[in-house]
Amino acid sequence: MNDMTVPGLVEAAAERFGDRVFLRVADTTRTYAQTREASATMAGALAAHGCRPGDRVAALLSNRIELVDLVLGCAWLGAVVVPLNTALRGRSLRQVLHAAEPRFLYAEAELAQHAVAAGHRGGVWVVGGDDVPRPGATTEAVRPAPVRPGDTAAILFTSGTTGVSRGVRCPQAQFVWWGRNVSDALRLTPDDVLFTCLPLFHTNALNTLAHAMTVGASCVVERRFSASRYWSQVADARATAVCLLGAMVPMLLARPPGPHDRAHRAWRGLSPATPGPVWEPFRARFGVRLVDGFGSTETNLVIGSTPEEYRPGYVGTVRAGFSARVVDEALAPVADGTPGELVVRSHQEYAFSTGYLGDPEAAPDSWRRTGDRVIREPDGWFRFVDRIKDVIRRRGENISSYEVESAVRSHPAVVEAAAFPVASELAEDEVMVVVVVRPGSVLDPADLARHCATELPAFAVPRYIETVPALPLTETGKVRKAVLRERGLTTRTWDRIAGRSP
Template sequence: MHASAHVDTFARDHLPPPGQWPGLHFDLPELRYPARLNAAAELLGGGVPERPVFRTPAGPPWTYGELRARVDRLAHVLTGELGVVPGNRVLLRGPTTPWLAACWLAVLKAGAIAVTVLAQQRPRELRTMCAIARVGHALCDVRSVGDLAGAGIPGLRIAVYGGDAPDDLLNRRADAGPFPAVDTAADDVALIAFTSGTTGRPKGCLHFHQDVLAIADTFSRHVLAPRADDVFAGSPPLGFTFGLGGLLVFPMRAGASALLLEQAGPRQLLAAIAAHRVSVLFNAPTAYRAMLGGLDGHDVSSLRRCVSAGENLPEATWRAWHERTGLRLINGIGATELLHVFLSAADERIRPGTTGVPVPGWRARVQDGNGDPVPDGRPGLLAVRGPVGCRYLADPRQREYVRDGWNVTGDTYVRETDGYFRYVARADDMIVSAGYNIAGPEVEDALLRHPDVVEAAVVGRPDEARGRVVVAFAVLRPGARPDAEALRAFLTAELAPYKCPREILFLDALPRTATGKLQRFLLRARGDTGVDTDGDQQ
């Protein structure tokens, strides 16, 4: 590692031991970064000063020149009045706004470490993350300060922005001149991203300044292929690495702009696409499916790129979106541990029903539980390596994720003979029933082909005779009548009999994390205790 610019060395001191690191590869010329690198300075230096960088539904867009001036002013406040030194962890919390993005850039430019959390996270979650990362400073939107201030986090100094108080971060007196970026090492920690897993203690993922640029110089550059005149938008918040890449890093690396929406549900996105001529869209599969019902009356002709990640994209959703819009969804799989997407395909290389191939700069294989590669066509564990790798903050689970230099994501995949990777299930979501291996996503995809089903999830329930049986949960379109027998009859024409659910239960909505990931453990609990067809506990 290079000499660190950090005065507070906590993050570097708590990296995993070198022997537990994944292998890193910098195969592309654009990935060979200099030893000294500040990611914020690189991103801020890429756009034409007069061109827009951040747009909002109200008010004029921010230009690159205005953003640089505001980031420099914030960095002066951070390092002056607030006393932040390089290496300090700074928590960021608030809705997706240009000011949140500016705070993130200022933290990195000042050599500190950004810990961006979701505005929806509650006090207990905030206390846990702050304790793990030993966070001492926080920059918080005035509308999101309640839970943070009430969390009782020892020693946390909170600076509020977006209000009218004299001590508001945006009203504080500061040097108005340029702020020289701290001369951080390329492998100094720039951010700590916490996993949005559905159960268990969150894991803090340490990512370097070079990692921030690497995700733009692999997936964005080679698959997404953005243009300077693109307008990015999407549903994931900046506290989710899918959103950090898609709404901040990728557009800024390309000198493009992003529409930042505080409310980014399907209805708001459809209106925003037309109003702001959005051309690049980032969304989860469920959001694309929800948008299908609202396409009539909305102009989406400005779209040229639509990226799907966060969970598996069912082939039925891909085909429905393509049929309605003519657009080919760019499917991808990423991970908080690896910061962004590492398997994908675009344009004529897209094959519906598969995730794609390794993104340029990445390598991937399918292996068994012993770490040995399995033949093409057989399921196994997905393992990847590239310019970014998993480095948990002082967490023994590092040994589970990184094995023999490979990042083992916890997903079951099949590599086809032509090199395409096909998702099967999360490794812990495979259902073994009477000796048959049943992939829940395959059953979900079949359910979604029924015209009345808008969301579906499948789990296994313990069964004395078969080991486990398949239980399906379905969310129906408004006005549709819950009819488990009719759905089961539909599935018998779509699936082998052993794959068909023994029980189909109806819910108003599927339980999800704040980042949109399905909480299967809650469905397993409901399936084990019993739920009637109206979704009420029995």
Template sequence: MGRESASPSSPRLAGSERRCGCPPSGWWVGIDGRIPGRRPDTEPAAPVRRRKLFVLSSRPSARIGGRPPAGSSIQMTIETPPGPEVPPDEYETVTDVIEDKVARKGDDPLMHFKEEVYSYEDIDAKANAIAASLQGLGIEKGDKVCTFLYNSPDYLALWFGIAKAGAVLVPLNVSLKANGLAYNINDSDADTVVLEEGTRENYETARDDLENVEREYLMGDGADGEDGYRSFDTLLDGDADASPDVSLGPDDPMCILYTSGTTGMPKGVVLPHYSYVNTGWEYCNNMLTITEDDRLFTHLPLFHVNAQQTTVMGALLAETDFAMETWFSASEYFDQIREYDATIFNYIGTMIPVLFKQEEREDDADNPARVGIGAAAPPDIIEDFEERFDVFLREGYGLTETGTSACINPADERRIGSVGKSLTYTELEIVDEHDRPLPPGEEGEIVVRNTRPNTVMQEYYKKPEKTAETFRNLWIHTGDIGKKDEDGFFYFVDRKAYAIRRRGENVSSFEVEAAIESHPDVQEAAVFGVPSELGEDEVTAAIIPKSGADLEPLDIVKHCEERLAYFKVPRYVRFVDDFPKTATERVEKYKLKEEGVDDAWDREEAGYELER
């Protein structure tokens, strides 16, 4: 696989072979040796043979990171510094990147899935065949193709094939059904849908309500023609040896991704080709420094922008490979990282606290991961998590509309609790209800704008009024509450939709959840407001206890009372077995809210008085 061992006598110049526009303009020299303990604000450098390195550097911005194993030997690593901020001019579209990287990497591995490995050429040949078949069906540039699929190599090839044909990918959440599924397909104007046996049951709850669909392709053995489904395998009969000749530019749409729709009907976020190039480049060169000696890992679905733009495009642009699973499994997560020998993983939603709540194992720190990058990790467990799993966490912030990311904590200047500073293509601000910038420390809405064209959403598909509302005053309005400090670091406070107002005070559900989840018997918590008989909201907590825990509602209240202002302590507490979640592990709080509090424990009814 071209990953040689490095030694002081014959160091591998890991950066010298990189072909992602980063010439070896200088060297870092790192030593894996006896370094006393972890510096919590630094990121270990890219590894050789996927081993964690604990790097010393002559560059002012680099510091010591990582915890070396006892008795470790001296090992030298040489690596290039980060490359240019902007992608090379020849990369304007997803297809530009695919064509160039396949030519360079050939039969080198690109994707690891379960026990199989697929090369750059393997995926590209299937993509070419699919593209040719789509064109043969009359699918033209700009036509929409819906995918209703779980992660798989064929899904990746299908995405690439759709891109090569000049069509627009419309990836659908596999949990959708009935009206919700029909709405997204109809709204997208797609006339072609590709599904699989695992999503067929949900698809058929919406099938009779579809308005434009003319062709339905089924992955698997169930397509016999009698039920109207065509076999996906017929799409693989096209010419696999050549990519179709389609003229594409950086501003041509690549994808329409439908938002979760928790505050209204879903909106189709239109992202152009260059957004994929730009975010992938930002991820592997500016947010991180990824080399061909890294292997990326994600469980996030290919119908989500994170997996598409960071893991897949990041791996392509860094000329390395990635491993992918179908779903998040807390009990198997680090075993999967070990099995795939992965060095970098993405996290989102509640992953970090859920992983941290797993029963400790002697081999927790014995894993190849060096960096986890994501959002929403509770600040009070980050350092303990890093110590336990011997990995460095990089917190950031972003959304589909901003091309996955908007800001990130600098590796050499991290502030725990912050989501960091803006990226090379973004500006952030905190504004009031009239879009006036607020001074440091004051809470307001987080707004984002791009400084590089074609890097963020173009529009909400067929929703000009919603587009104008989101882009008012030339800023993307995120719907999130945040603040900034004097040094330009930003802090996420809460979703505006989930913010709670109690007795004239603002309550962050994120803060209350973090307090509750610090209880040793709590697995996960979701906090939201319910209408109060006195007006405004009452703080409500839905809680999943740890297995076998003997937990009472009053235990939660007393635990919060020690950690939160009195007006933030939940009035209602309800224990549940599970939460409704999106496919990206976000709790669907609106569903919990709809369930009401009739079966919840009520602090006021119980007569417990908080100390003020």
């Protein structure tokens, strides 16, 4: 069997680590040997229900063992799993179902109803139903399909915060490379326990399974993120490494100090897109060293740091097996220290996606545009500036919303912030920020504006400031800036020029 496929990874891990615990999801615990058996029997159950190699099976499932079984069972059979965001409804759900064209759907009862209402006309399997594919001793195991590294294992839809979600074709080998690259960056060993509460329809959490499987570590999957219960869950899991998103770090720091802050074994965490100013406070309070990196649903861990080598506010350096450049609008390389778009390339075969649904397959070794604006320092460290679509244009200057947000977050009364453009009466944009105030604090907008004036150039200081109870987020923790831009100014928005709200 090809070891650069998901079935090959499962088989190799079962041979090497057999009776070691691989996975814990809610009340279910599986060893590596049991995981291989579950994969083979789930594949048999899928086949018995009419699923064939190449068929697409959509999932509307929360973080539960049924989703893990479906992912591994489909890979074993040679079918294609399509995990969907459980928050999708109506038009957005219709769009992804139309794009994916799944033959089958496996879903929780209420979510299955939403999918049928959105136009799904294929087979439907409902969690807990009688006629549902499931692994087990009463199901016939099948041999793994002869899948190849470049065959599609999953279709993952990007979050679509600025437009319609697109289905990314993720090949079998991409998951294997994720496992190798991230386990190396985190310095994982068989003695480690990984903890994730991120949704398994997202590449971050889904690939945690591969990170653990690569080295024989254990993986604990929690149902969802809870800032108030996070560290007690990490302690209960006996986790030594955690998987975070940069947006979660300020939320955890905003919580009142508690007895669980240090009552755990975790000492490092993968945390992409973490604002630089919170790194050391996070480590000082929780004892967890953050590891940043650039990777996306379409790519892999191309740039990253390690627990030993890191710089707060920097993504990292280019990892072995990849190349990266910073280019201008004509795709010509720019000098170090100059912001431009990050383009990346893999020398690891099928470590990247093969493209989007509806598009021709991309060459495995082609340069890929990322849509991220970055700066490469002369010593090779990369610093994230902004998503190119999030750049604000004011008075002839390009303003990074990321840098504005970092400055706003450094105010002691601010927990979280989102910066975005609003229309100016003079042309181009004005800078607006929406902020969440730290519990127990009071924020004076004028004081925040003065604070920003000490941290930012004058043209980047926000004109408009508004406080809100919470930012609108996707299921994967990304701020839905399209919602904020549509909302724009309100009667509660403070105007720095006028010195008051409208």
